[in-house]
Amino acid sequence: MSSAEQLTNILMIVLMIMIFILMVLAVVLLLVRFKSKQKEENGKIKDTNKQISSDAKKIAKEYTKESIFKFMEFDKIEDNMIIQKKGNRYLMVVECQGVNYDLMSEAEKVSVEEGFLQFLNTLRHPIQIYVQTRTVNLNSSLEGYKRRLQEIEMDLEKKKSAYLKKLQSGGYPKEELEKEFYEVTKQTNLYEYGKDIIANTERMSLNKNVLSKKYYIIIPYYPEDLGNGAFDKEEIKNLAFSELYTKSQSIIRTLAGCEVARKNYDIR
Numbered sequence: 001m002s003s004a005e006q007l008t009n010i011l012m013i014v015l016m017i018m019i020f021i022l023m024v025l026a027v028v029l030l031l032v033r034f035k036s037k038q039k040e041e042n043g044k045i046k047d048t049n050k051q052i053s054s055d056a057k058k059i060a061k062e063y064t065k066e067s068i069f070k071f072m073e074f075d076k077i078e079d080n081m082i083i084q085k086k087g088n089r090y091l092m093v094v095e096c097q098g099v100n101y102d103l104m105s106e107a108e109k110v111s112v113e114e115g116f117l118q119f120l121n122t123l124r125h126p127i128q129i130y131v132q133t134r135t136v137n138l139n140s141s142l143e144g145y146k147r148r149l150q151e152i153e154m155d156l157e158k159k160k161s162a163y164l165k166k167l168q169s170g171g172y173p174k175e176e177l178e179k180e181f182y183e184v185t186k187q188t189n190l191y192e193y194g195k196d197i198i199a200n201t202e203r204m205s206l207n208k209n210v211l212s213k214k215y216y217i218i219i220p221y222y223p224e225d226l227g228n229g230a231f232d233k234e235e236i237k238n239l240a241f242s243e244l245y246t247k248s249q250s251i252i253r254t255l256a257g258c259e260v261a262r263k264n265y266d267i268r
Contacts, residue, residue, distance in 0.1 A: 075087070078237070079237070079241050080092060081237075081240065081244060083237075087223065087233060087236065087237070088222065088223060090220070090221040090222075090237075090241075091218055091219065091220055091221075091244075092218075092244035092245070092248050093216050093218050094217045094219070094251060094252060095214065095215070095216050096215045096216065096255065096260050098215055099259055111258070114257075115254075115255075115257035115258025115259065116258045118257055118258075119251070119254040119258060122250075125219070126220060127217055128218040128220075129216075130215075130217075130218055131214070131216075132214045132215075132216070133211050133213050134211065134213075134214070135211060136211060136212045138204060138205040138210070141201060142198065142201055142202060145198050146198060149191070152187065152190055152194055156184070156188060156191050159183055159187055160184055163183075166180060217251060219248060219251070221243050221244050221247075223240065226239065
């Protein structure tokens with residue numbers, strides 16, 4: 001082998017060694033960069049978790065029992081009374097049924113108007129009329145209607161089967177068969193009526209503007225009206241209840257003159 005060939009072989013070996021070293025260095029560099037990037041991501045995740053934990057603690061600290069009572073603006077509900085401002089104000093609420101004024105005749109409208117005027121004229125203390133409007137959720141009503149309809153359908157099938165057996169046997173008098181047929185017809189009509197109710201209710205549930213209104217009369221009482229008498233808290237509470245209950249009953253009786261009744265005969 002000539003000296004030129006030997007030199008070429010040596011250079012090739014050196015070149016291969018250098019290429020191998022470069023490849024090793026590149027792999028090491030990639031590993032270092034990968035580990036550095038992973039550390040950065042872990043640090044970001046830890047910072048995010050710390051921030052979430054800090055926000056959760058902050059929210060838990062903000063929504064304390066005290067802040068909720070401040071938002072609701074009352075101390076407690078006791079003896080059908082709402083107690084506010086550490087016992088410096090008591091409220092009793094009467095929930096009333098609405099009157100469909102637009103469907104009344106002229107004579108009925110006049111009667112309601114005169115009754116309401118009488119109610120206003122007899123007031124000797126301040127009140128607040130509060131109307132609450134809510135969107136109606138018909139899903140629960142639909143579920144109840146469907147369960148009831150299934151029961152009616154099962155009862156109808158039983159009555160049909162019993163009627164057909166009696167009719168086919170030929171051993172029953174005409175009067176009894178007619179009675180059975182009447183019961184089957186009545187149950188069939190009830191079933192069809194139930195299906196119509198469900199269909200109408202489902203159509204109504206598609207309308208997002210179905211609203212329900214509730215009407216309340218709020219009656220306040222202030223212990224400061226008692227003057228400078230020496231009363232303890234329990235005595236003040238009993239006097240407030242007696243006064244508010246008397247006023248509520250008077251309002252209920254007066255409202256009856258314009259056909260407005262308290263809801264479920266309950267004072268809240």
